[in-house]
Amino acid sequence: MSTTIVISIIMTILIAATPILLASLGELVVEKSGVLNLGVEGMMLCGAVCGFGATVATGSLLAGFLAAMAAGVATAMIFAFLTLTLSANQVATGLALTIFGVGVSSLIGKPFVGRTVGRLEPLLPAALSDHPVLRVVFGYDILVYGAIALTAATAWFLTSTRPGLILRAVGESDSSAHAIGYPVIAIRAAAVAFGGAMAGLAGAYFSLALTPMWADRLTAGRGWIALALVVFASWKPGRLLLGAWLFGAVATFELQAKAMGATWLAPEFLAMLPYLATVVVLTLISMRRAGAEGSAPACLGKPFATA
Amino acid sequence: MAAPPEAPPLLELAGIGKSFPGVRANDAISFAVAPEEIHALIGENGAGKSTLVKIIYGVQQADEGVIRWRGAPVAIPSPKAARKLGVGMVFQHFSLFEPMTVIENIALGFDHAIDRRELERKVAQILSAYAIPLDPRRTVHTLSVGERQRIEIVRCLLQNPKLLIMDEPTSVLTPQEADRLFDTLRQLAREGCSILYISHKLGEIKALCDRATILRGGKVVGSCDPKQESTRRMAEMMIGAELKTVARAARAGGGQERIAVAHLSHPAPGHFGVALKDISLSVRAGEIFGIAGVAGNGQTELLLALSGETRSAPDMITLDGRAIGAFGPGRRRRLGLCAVPEERNGHAAAPDFTLAENTVLTARQRLGLVEHGFIATAKTRDYAARIIERFAVKAHGVSALARSLSGGNLQKFIMGREILQTPDALIVSQPTWGVDAGAAAAIHQALVDLAARGSAIVIISQDLDELLTLCDRLAVINEGKLSAPLAISGVSIEQIGLLMGGVHGEAAQRREERAHAPA
Numbered sequence: 165m166s167t168t169i170v171i172s173i174i175m176t177i178l179i180a181a182t183p184i185l186l187a188s189l190g191e192l193v194v195e196k197s198g199v200l201n202l203g204v205e206g207m208m209l210c211g212a213v214c215g216f217g218a219t220v221a222t223g224s225l226l227a228g229f230l231a232a233m234a235a236g237v238a239t240a241m242i243f244a245f246l247t248l249t250l251s252a253n254q255v256a257t258g259l260a261l262t263i264f265g266v267g268v269s270s271l272i273g274k275p276f277v278g279r280t281v282g283r284l285e286p287l288l289p290a291a292l293s294d295h296p297v298l299r300v301v302f303g304y305d306i307l308v309y310g311a312i313a314l315t316a317a318t319a320w321f322l323t324s325t326r327p328g329l330i331l332r333a334v335g336e337s338d339s340s341a342h343a344i345g346y347p348v349i350a351i352r353a354a355a356v357a358f359g360g361a362m363a364g365l366a367g368a369y370f371s372l373a374l375t376p377m378w379a380d381r382l383t384a385g386r387g388w389i390a391l392a393l394v395v396f397a398s399w400k401p402g403r404l405l406l407g408a409w410l411f412g413a414v415a416t417f418e419l420q421a422k423a424m425g426a427t428w429l430a431p432e433f434l435a436m437l438p439y440l441a442t443v444v445v446l447t448l449i450s451m452r453r454a455g456a457e458g459s460a461p462a463c464l465g466k467p468f469a470t471a
Numbered sequence: 472m473a474a475p476p477e478a479p480p481l482l483e484l485a486g487i488g489k490s491f492p493g494v495r496a497n498d499a500i501s502f503a504v505a506p507e508e509i510h511a512l513i514g515e516n517g518a519g520k521s522t523l524v525k526i527i528y529g530v531q532q533a534d535e536g537v538i539r540w541r542g543a544p545v546a547i548p549s550p551k552a553a554r555k556l557g558v559g560m561v562f563q564h565f566s567l568f569e570p571m572t573v574i575e576n577i578a579l580g581f582d583h584a585i586d587r588r589e590l591e592r593k594v595a596q597i598l599s600a601y602a603i604p605l606d607p608r609r610t611v612h613t614l615s616v617g618e619r620q621r622i623e624i625v626r627c628l629l630q631n632p633k634l635l636i637m638d639e640p641t642s643v644l645t646p647q648e649a650d651r652l653f654d655t656l657r658q659l660a661r662e663g664c665s666i667l668y669i670s671h672k673l674g675e676i677k678a679l680c681d682r683a684t685i686l687r688g689g690k691v692v693g694s695c696d697p698k699q700e701s702t703r704r705m706a707e708m709m710i711g712a713e714l715k716t717v718a719r720a721a722r723a724g725g726g727q728e729r730i731a732v733a734h735l736s737h738p739a740p741g742h743f744g745v746a747l748k749d750i751s752l753s754v755r756a757g758e759i760f761g762i763a764g765v766a767g768n769g770q771t772e773l774l775l776a777l778s779g780e781t782r783s784a785p786d787m788i789t790l791d792g793r794a795i796g797a798f799g800p801g802r803r804r805r806l807g808l809c810a811v812p813e814e815r816n817g818h819a820a821a822p823d824f825t826l827a828e829n830t831v832l833t834a835r836q837r838l839g840l841v842e843h844g845f846i847a848t849a850k851t852r853d854y855a856a857r858i859i860e861r862f863a864v865k866a867h868g869v870s871a872l873a874r875s876l877s878g879g880n881l882q883k884f885i886m887g888r889e890i891l892q893t894p895d896a897l898i899v900s901q902p903t904w905g906v907d908a909g910a911a912a913a914i915h916q917a918l919v920d921l922a923a924r925g926s927a928i929v930i931i932s933q934d935l936d937e938l939l940t941l942c943d944r945l946a947v948i949n950e951g952k953l954s955a956p957l958a959i960s961g962v963s964i965e966q967i968g969l970l971m972g973g974v975h976g977e978a979a980q981r982r983e984e985r986a987h988a989p990a
Contacts, residue, residue: 326584329571332568333579336570337566339566340565340567340568341566343530343550343566344579344580345549345550346579
C-alpha cells in the first residue's frame with residue numbers, strides 16, 4: 165500500500181516537473197545568449213492551444229506537438245523582431261508577450277473549451293509501464309524521458325560544442341563577439357526561436373498529456389516558475405533538473421494535501437505553495453549574491469545595437 | 472602618399488572617406504604600408520584613426536575610396552574577409568570573454584571549428600616561439616590587462632597574418648610589459664609581418680616604427696620617419712598648433728597637511744573587485760600626489776573610498792584634521808573634497824542629462840545651485856557655460872546631453888566642473904584619459920593652478936608621463952597595497968615599473984616588498 169503511494173507520488177513529481185523543465189531549458193539557452201524573454205508563459209499558452217487544436221483537427225498527437233512548437237517559435241519571433249531588430253526593451257516586450265499569449269490563446273481556444281483528446285500514452289509496452297513497481301522507472305510518456313535527455317544534451321551543447329561556445333560568448337560580451345565577426349543578432353534570434361519551441365512544447369504537455377483538454381490559462385503561471393528556475397539553477401542545466409523536481413514536489417504536495425482532505429491549511433494557501441517556493445528561492449539566491457551574479461551572462465537583457 | 476620605392480605596398484589606401492551623421496570621420500585618406508614595415512598611424516582623439524582601422528579590418532565600410540592589397544583592389548565587407556586576406560587586429564578594448572578560459576577565447580577567434588588538442592598544440596608553439604608568458608588554462612577575469620592583450624595577440628598570430636593592426640596597445644601596460652610587446656612586434660616584422668601601429672605616444676613610436684602617417688581632423692596632414700623627426704615636431708603636426716608646456720611655478724614644499732589617509736583597509740566589493748590593504752598617505756596644501764599602477768589593482772576602490780562612495784572608520788580619512796571617513800560624498804563635498812571618477816558616462820555624469828543638469832550633481836552644495844529645494848536653473852546654465860568656455864568644451868550649448876559629447880570633451884567638462892569649484896582637496900582618476908594632447912595640457916595646467924592656490928590634489932593615473940609631469944610625489948598601487956611615497960625628483964621609470972608588478976615572477980614581488988620595508 166505505502167509503496168504504491170510512494171511510487172505514485174514520485175511519478176506525479178516527475179510528470180509535473182516535465183513541462184517546467186522543458187520551458188526552463190529553452191529559457192536557459194535564450195538567457196545564455198544574453199536575451200531575457202519574460203514571455204515564456206505567453207509562448208506556453210500559444211503552444212498549448214495550437215497543439216490542442218491541431219490534435220483535435222488531425223487526431224494526431226504528433227501533429228499537435230509539432231504545431232505547438234511551431235506556435236511557440238512564431239510567438240518567439242514576434243519577440244525577436246521587437247527586441248533584436250527594433251531594440252525594444254526586453255522586459256517590457258516579454259511582459260507584453262505574456263499578456264498577448266493569454267489573450268490569443270483564449271481567443272483561439274474558444275471553440276475547444278470542454279473538449280477532450282486522447283492523452284499521450286506511456287512510451288513503453290504495458291508489461292513494463294503498468295508493472296506495479298517497475299512503472300516508477302518505465303511508466304512515463306516520451307516527453308518525460310525526452311526532457312531529461314534534453315537537459316543532458318543542452319549541458320553538452322553549451323559546454324562542449326563550438327556553437328555552444330559561440331552562444332555563450334554572445335551572451336557574455338556582445339560587442340566582443342561582434343568585433344570578432346559573429347552575427348550577434350542572428351545567433352540570439354536562433355536562441356529565442358529555440359526557447360519558443362521549447363515553451364510551445366511545454367505548453368502542449370499541459371493540453372495533451374497532463375490534462376488532455378483546453379481551458380483558459382491552462383498553464384497557470386508555470387511559465388513564471390520556469391523563469392525563476394533558470395535563476396535558481398544559476399544558468400546550469402544540471403541544477404535545472406533538480407530545481408524542476410523540487411517544484412514538481414511542491415506542486416504534488418499541494419495535490420496530495422487536497423486529495424487527503426487536509427483542512428489545517430486553506431486550499432488557497434496550498435495553491436500558493438509553488439509560487440511561494442519560487443519567491444523564497446529567488447530571495448535566497450539573491451542573498452547569496454556572488455554566486456548568482458557570477459554565473460549570470462554579463463549581457464543578459466541588454467539590447468545590442470551595431471555601432 | 473607614395474609607397475616606399477623598393478617594394479610594392481602590402482596595403483594601400485586611396486581616397487578613403489567615411490561620414491557619420493554630423494561628422495566627417497575620414498576624408499580622402501591615402502597612404503601605404505610596405506611589407507615588413509612597422510607603420511605608425513598617429514593623431515589626436517577624434518582624428519579618425521579608429522574609424523580608419525575599422526574600415527581596414529572590415530568592421531565598418533568606407534563611403535568612398537579604394538583599398539588595395541598587394542596592388543589589387545579588394546573589398547573587405549567583414550572582419551572574416553579581413554582575416555582571410557591576412558589582416559589581424561588587436562583592439563584597444565579587447566574582444567575577450569571574461570568568464571571563459573584563455574583557450575576558449577582563442578578558439579572563438581577562429582572562423583571554423585578546430586580540434587581542441589590541435590589548438591592547444593598550436594598555441595603552445597606560438598607561446599614558445601615568441602616567448603609570450605601566458606597560461607592557456609586560466610580564466611580571463613583572473614588575468615592582468617597585459618596578459619589579456621597577449622591573448623589577442625596569440626589569436627592574431629594563429630592566423631599567420633601578413634598585417635597586424637595594433638590599436639593603442641600600450642595604454643594599459645606597464646613600461647616593462649610595453650618593452651616585451653615591442654620585442655614581439657619587432658620579431659614579427661623581421662619574420663615578414665607588417666604592423667600598423669596606432670598610438671598617440673610619440674616616444675614609443677620613435678622607438679618602434681619605421682614610418683608614421685599623421686592624421687588630423689580626418690585627413691592625412693603629413694608623414695615622416697619618426698626616428699629622424701623630433702617628438703615635439705610630430706606633436707605639433709598632430710594638433711596643428713604649437714605645443715604648450717605646462718608652466719609649473721616652484722612650490723613651497725612645507726604646506727599644511729590637508730588629506731591624510733591612515734591604515735585604510737576595505738574588503739573587495741564584489742566578484743571582480745580588489746580589497747584595499749592598509750593604505751596610508753598624506754597630501755599637503757599645494758601638493759599634487761600621484762598614484763600609479765596597472766588598471767585593476769585597487770584604483771577604483773581607492774577612489775570610491777576617498778570620494779565617500781564607500782565609507783570607512785571615521786579617522787581612516789581626515790581632511791584638514793577632521794575625521795571624514797564615515798561621511799558620504801555629499802558631506803565631503805560640502806567640507807571641500809571633490810572627486811572625479813574614472814568612468815565618465817554613468818558615474819561622473821548622467822548621460823541623458825543636459826550639461827547644465829549635470830552641474831547640479833556635484834556642484835550644488837558648494838555653488839548653491841539648489842535654492843529652497845528647487846534647482847536654480849539660471850545658475851546651473853551659467854556655471855555650465857563657464858565650464859564650456861574655460862575648458863574649450865566642444866558641445867552644442869549647455870542644453871546638450873552629456874551622452875552627445877565625445878569622450879574627451881565630456882572629460883574636459885567633468886574636470887572643469889570640479890576644478891572651477893576650487894575645492895580644498897581634489898581626487899581625480901585618469902584626468903586626461905582619451906583627451907587629446909592640446910586639451911590634456913589645458914587640464915594639466917588647471918590642476919597645477921589649483922594646487923598653486925593651496926588645494927591638495929590626488930591623481931590616480933596609469934599614464935606615467937602624466938604623473939611625472941604633474942606630481943610632487945607619487946606612490947604605486949599594486950593588488951590593493953600602496954607603496955611608500957617616492958619623490959618625483961629621485962625616481963626612475965624602471966623603479967616605478969617594478970613597483971607596478973609588471974615583471975612576472977617572484978623577483979618583482981620581492982623587490983616590491985623591499986621597497987615597502989623601510990617605510
